Amino acid sequence: MKICIACGMPMKDAADYAMGDMTKEYCRFCARPDGTMQSFSEKKMGLTRFLVETQGFDEEAAVQAAVAMMRKLPAWEANFS
Numbered sequence: 001m002k003i004c005i006a007c008g009m010p011m012k013d014a015a016d017y018a019m020g021d022m023t024k025e026y027c028r029f030c031a032r033p034d035g036t037m038q039s040f041s042e043k044k045m046g047l048t049r050f051l052v053e054t055q056g057f058d059e060e061a062a063v064q065a066a067v068a069m070m071r072k073l074p075a076w077e078a079n080f081s
């Protein structure tokens with residue numbers, strides 16, 4: 001089973017992959033509508049919004065948590081080096 005390189009989500013079924021394409025390295029939550037992978041800033045914004053809405057984080061804490069999560073993921077290695 002593969003893990004999304006951009007958010008760490010386990011991808012089990014084709015439906016979990018971007019565009020249902022199991023050759024992709026990232027999941028449907030990390031894909032843009034055209035199937036390409038979101039940028040660092042897009043993903044950071046998306047994760048921040050997700051944490052605010054679902055976990056009740058305030059904006060600043062959510063940004064920090066989003067960055068901490070992304071730091072561990074291979075897709076964003078270059079953004080932290």
Ligand SMILES: [Zn+2]
Pocket residue numbers: 004005006007008009026027028029030
């Ligand atoms: Zn993902």
